[in-house]
Amino acid sequence: MLDVRRLRLLRELARRGTIAAVAEALTFSPSAVSQQLTVLEREAGLPLLERTGRRVRLTPAGEDLVRHAEAVLERLEQAEADLAEARGGLAGVLRIGAFPTATRAIVPAALITLAHRHPGLEPMVSETDPAAVAHALRAGDLDVALVHEYDFVPAEPEPGLATEPLYGEAMYLAAPADPAPGPAAHPVPDPVADSPSEPEPDQGVTLRAHARAPWITATPGTLCHAMTVRACQAAGFTPRVRHQVDEFATVLALVAAGQGVAVVPQLGVTHPADPAVRLTRLLMQRRTGLAFRSGAGGHPAVAAFGAALRAAVPLDLVGSRAVT
Numbered sequence: 001m002l003d004v005r006r007l008r009l010l011r012e013l014a015r016r017g018t019i020a021a022v023a024e025a026l027t028f029s030p031s032a033v034s035q036q037l038t039v040l041e042r043e044a045g046l047p048l049l050e051r052t053g054r055r056v057r058l059t060p061a062g063e064d065l066v067r068h069a070e071a072v073l074e075r076l077e078q079a080e081a082d083l084a085e086a087r088g089g090l091a092g093v094l095r096i097g098a099f100p101t102a103t104r105a106i107v108p109a110a111l112i113t114l115a116h117r118h119p120g121l122e123p124m125v126s127e128t129d130p131a132a133v134a135h136a137l138r139a140g141d142l143d144v145a146l147v148h149e150y151d152f153v154p155a156e157p158e159p160g161l162a163t164e165p166l167y168g169e170a171m172y173l174a175a176p177a178d179p180a181p182g183p184a185a186h187p188v189p190d191p192v193a194d195s196p197s198e199p200e201p202d203q204g205v206t207l208r209a210h211a212r213a214p215w216i217t218a219t220p221g222t223l224c225h226a227m228t229v230r231a232c233q234a235a236g237f238t239p240r241v242r243h244q245v246d247e248f249a250t251v252l253a254l255v256a257a258g259q260g261v262a263v264v265p266q267l268g269v270t271h272p273a274d275p276a277v278r279l280t281r282l283l284m285q286r287r288t289g290l291a292f293r294s295g296a297g298g299h300p301a302v303a304a305f306g307a308a309l310r311a312a313v314p315l316d317l318v319g320s321r322a323v324t
Contacts, residue, residue: 004076006040007069009033010048011160012138014058014066025139070160070294077295084300091120094301097128097136097145100247101267102288106146109312110305118304129222134158137293144302146309148288152230153223155289162297163289166309167317169266171284173206174255175213177276203283207235214242214260216251228263231284252277266317 012022019037023030041048048062058066084090098107103125111123128136130147137145138160147163149155150171155163215232217239218224224246232239242260245251248268255262256276265286269279290306297303 002043002065003040004072006036006043007065007072009036010040010058010062011066011069011073013037013049013056014063015135015138015159018055025135073160073293074295077293078298081296081299081302085298089120090118090301090304092122092301094121094123094305095141095143096123096125096305097133097142098125099130099146099148100127101265102146102148103127105267105314106309106312110308113308113311114305117308118301121301121304123305131221131223133291134161137161137291143296143299144290144292144305146288147291148223148286150223150227150231150286151284152234153226158291160294161291162294163291164297164306166288166290167313168285168287169317171282171286172264172266172269172279173210173261173282174252174264175210175261175278175280176255176258177278203231204235206280206282207232208237210261211235211237211239213240215239216243216245216254216260216262217241218246219244222246227284227286231263231282 009022009026012025013019013033016022016025019030019033022028023033026033037049044061044065046061047059048065050057050059096107107125111125114121114123126142128142128145130145130149133142133145133147136142146166147155211232215228217228225244229239243251243254245254248264249270251262251264251268252270252274254260256274263282263284264279273279290309292299292302
């Protein structure tokens with residue numbers, strides 16, 4: 001009979017491409033991973049892997065087995081959810097991944113609600129960039145996570161994972177305030193209490209007006225960095241990046257200091273806002289969803305955290321288009 005733990009290793013190999021990457025992600029030695037996959041091939045009775053240099057490619061039989069592994073692992077998640085429901089009373093650790101703005105603006109209120117409703121549950125929050133969430137969930141390092149996508153960086157389907165929509169938020173171009181703002185400028189919004197101002201009618205014009213300015217982006221490899229670069233490229237130029245900073249509060253401080261311009265989401269806007277920063281509404285959105293392993297959506301702990309998050313979403317975000 002095929003071993004579920006070895007099937008999980010094969011699935012991770014299909015996603016990561018090298019035995020070394022699988023070993024690092026799952027805290028095994030490369031030799032242990034290789035040995036377990038060899039045993040799996042023996043159990044299957046035919047080759048599952050083809051080795052080409054340092055990389056390993058799955059045979060057609062291996063790819064077919066991965067598809068079956070996804071179904072098996074999903075059913076196991078459903079079984080765990082059913083058992084948790086039958087036990088009644090939530091207790092134990094819930095490992096949560098969240099990106100910084102959600103960690104600051106949404107998660108604390110959700111944790112308060114969760115503590116009132118389920119005092120036996122022990123949430124553990126780790127700041128995790130959405131780009132790293134899929135691997136962390138599949139590896140079992142997280143149970144649930146907040147993820148986001150942008151109009152210029154749509155989320156790619158992730159086998160073995162499911163996502164539920166939470167909220168959407170406006171995006172703004174942040175630039176140093178000038179003495180006499182033109183008609184394209186909008187009042188700095190309160191990201192919690194105020195409704196977003198009307199969208200800028202031509203996003204490309206707004207961005208191209210700053211094509212020669214230095215830009216402040218997130219660090220390469222993050223969705224936020226890709227969003228800024230692709231939005232500028234869609235407007236007809238490549239941004240000249242001066243600073244690379246992930247925390248939006250720091251980004252806005254650099255903008256206020258005249259160090260460049262940046263694109264920031266609604267929840268990244270500090271309040272009270274710095275009068276030295278001029279914000280212009282863009283047509284873009286950032287959409288946030290809740291991600292978990294396929295089959296785990298019915299787990300009472302995952303469902304409870306999702307309900308607490310929805311109760312914590314600021315009212316001006318509730319009606320926005322979200323991740324589907």
